[in-house]
Amino acid sequence: xxxxxxxxxxxxxxxxxxxxxxxxxxxxxxxxxxxxxxxxxxxxxxxxxxxxxxxxxxxxxxxxxxxxxxxxxxxxxxxxxxxxxxxxxxxxxxxxxxxxxxxxxxxxxxxxxxxxxxxxxxxxxxxxxxxxxxxxxxxxxxxxxxxxxxxxxxxxxxxxxxxxxxxxxxxxxxxxxxxxxxxxxxxxxxxxxxxxxxxxxxxxxxxxxxxxxxxxxxxxxxxxxxxxxxxxxxxxxxxxxxxxxxxxxxxxxxxxxxxxxxxxxxxxxxxxxxxx
Amino acid sequence: xxxxxxxxxxxxxxxxxxxxxxxxxxxxxxxxxxxxxxxxxxxxxxxxxxxxxxxxxxxxxxxxxxxxxxxxxxxxxxxxxxxxxxxxxxxxxxxxxxxxxxxxxxxxxxxxxxxxxxxxxxxxxxxxxxxxxxxxxxxxxxxxxxxxxxxxxxxxxxxxxxxxxxxxxxxxxxxxx
Numbered sequence: 001x002x003x004x005x006x007x008x009x010x011x012x013x014x015x016x017x018x019x020x021x022x023x024x025x026x027x028x029x030x031x032x033x034x035x036x037x038x039x040x041x042x043x044x045x046x047x048x049x050x051x052x053x054x055x056x057x058x059x060x061x062x063x064x065x066x067x068x069x070x071x072x073x074x075x076x077x078x079x080x081x082x083x084x085x086x087x088x089x090x091x092x093x094x095x096x097x098x099x100x101x102x103x104x105x106x107x108x109x110x111x112x113x114x115x116x117x118x119x120x121x122x123x124x125x126x127x128x129x130x131x132x133x134x135x136x137x138x139x140x141x142x143x144x145x146x147x148x149x150x151x152x153x154x155x156x157x158x159x160x161x162x163x164x165x166x167x168x169x170x171x172x173x174x175x176x177x178x179x180x181x182x183x184x185x186x187x188x189x190x191x192x193x194x195x196x197x198x199x200x201x202x203x204x205x206x207x208x209x210x211x212x213x214x215x216x217x218x219x220x221x222x223x224x225x226x227x228x229x230x231x232x233x234x235x236x237x238x239x240x241x242x243x244x245x246x247x248x249x250x251x252x253x254x255x256x257x258x259x260x261x262x263x264x265x266x267x268x269x270x271x272x273x274x275x276x
Numbered sequence: 277x278x279x280x281x282x283x284x285x286x287x288x289x290x291x292x293x294x295x296x297x298x299x300x301x302x303x304x305x306x307x308x309x310x311x312x313x314x315x316x317x318x319x320x321x322x323x324x325x326x327x328x329x330x331x332x333x334x335x336x337x338x339x340x341x342x343x344x345x346x347x348x349x350x351x352x353x354x355x356x357x358x359x360x361x362x363x364x365x366x367x368x369x370x371x372x373x374x375x376x377x378x379x380x381x382x383x384x385x386x387x388x389x390x391x392x393x394x395x396x397x398x399x400x401x402x403x404x405x406x407x408x409x410x411x412x413x414x415x416x417x418x419x420x421x422x423x424x425x426x427x428x429x430x431x432x433x434x435x436x437x438x439x440x441x442x443x444x445x446x447x448x449x450x451x452x453x
Binding site for chain 2: 044045046080082083084085087089097100102108110112113120122123125126127128129130131132133134135136157162166168169170171172173174175176177178180204206
């Protein structure tokens with residue numbers, strides 16, 4: 001390769017932001033620069049970096065870019081050890097926060113785990129009232145995947161909230177999970193979801209020393225952040241409505257180094273950095 | 277021996293027998309294998325997650341400890357010990373191929389179906405991926421296993437995790453808890 005050609009190629013790489021298309025090879029994903037992780041806290045909890053809104057909804061949807069993240073460093077001891085879990089998701093939730101269904105990507109700290117799709121939902125039949133599923137559907141840095149939850153008003157097996165990964169009209173998609181009950185039916189007992197239902201989209205950690213996905217150079221983007229004004233009734237896929245709520249009013253980065261940045265209509269970025 | 281001692285002895289035998297029956301009922305037969313792992317065939321009720329919670333179905337077939345199950349085509353499937361070894365790589369109840377302290381394991385073989393998990397895409401109708409798949413459901417359980425959950429504070433955890441392993445290929449199919 002001539003020197004001038006090489007320089008032009010390198011410039012093109014920089015301009016492309018590390019997503020160069022190699023002739024005949026397809027997209028090449030560059031290793032991401034990990035964000036700075038910090039010492040573990042000796043307590044565990046729920047820590048967030050994202051956005052929630054208060055539209056009455058039957059579901060929630062967001063395109064979320066997969067980004068890398070680091071777990072906190074020990075010592076001091078992380079009480080969850082290799083069971084620590086970092087994730088990014090979209091979620092539909094009742095206003096009292098007692099019922100929810102969410103789907104997204106996440107990874108356990110355990111060295112053999114991969115970043116994969118998961119879903120979690122409330123149900124009285126599972127211990128502690130929550131059910132969790134993990135599937136070996138992996139996602140890699142730079143992937144942009146639609147994660148969506150929708151109340152599907154079908155007669156068989158019954159109306160339920162379904163949790164999906166992927167936009168079936170433009171990319172490979174997976175039906176990940178469905179509530180084993182009808183949350184809108186008062187006969188569902190303790191599993192009945194009182195209205196209103198709201199929408200949330202977030203990165204989540206279990207230790208304040210953990211990173212949320214994303215770094216300064218590779219932010220985790222949430223785009224087409226949307227809610228579902230009406231139940232999903234037909235066999236075609238549901239139509240979500242963008243929140244169109246710029247600037248965002250209900251952001252919730254719980255730590256000062258969990259950064260949040262509006263990114264235009266119905267879009268935002270999150271990442272971890274020493275200074276946001 | 278006086279009547280008092282006889283009575284105490286009878287009570288002790290009764291309690292012991294009841295306890296033994298209770299333990300046998302709860303944990304079922306457990307066999308220690310070459311790997312040093314004790315594999316049960318039953319899961320204690322407090323750790324048993326209903327399959328319906330995940331839209332799963334499972335028809336169990338009894339397989340003797342260490343035996344290869346016979347797959348629908350007649351081939352031999354992987355043993356329970358091999359399935360547990362595969363599952364350990366996925367489970368939070370094991371580290372470096374060893375069960376964590378306070379964690380036990382059970383393995384059940386049978387026909388496994390997931391009535392939700394499906395794959396599709398542009399021009400490709402949704403297709404269920406796991407239907408009547410010969411599989412081992414490997415359940416890790418005990419206080420030494422803690423899976424953190426999402427949702428409102430305080431942080432809740434599960435003390436059981438089910439890892440489904442394809443009995444033909446040894447592939448990891450899913451985890452649920």
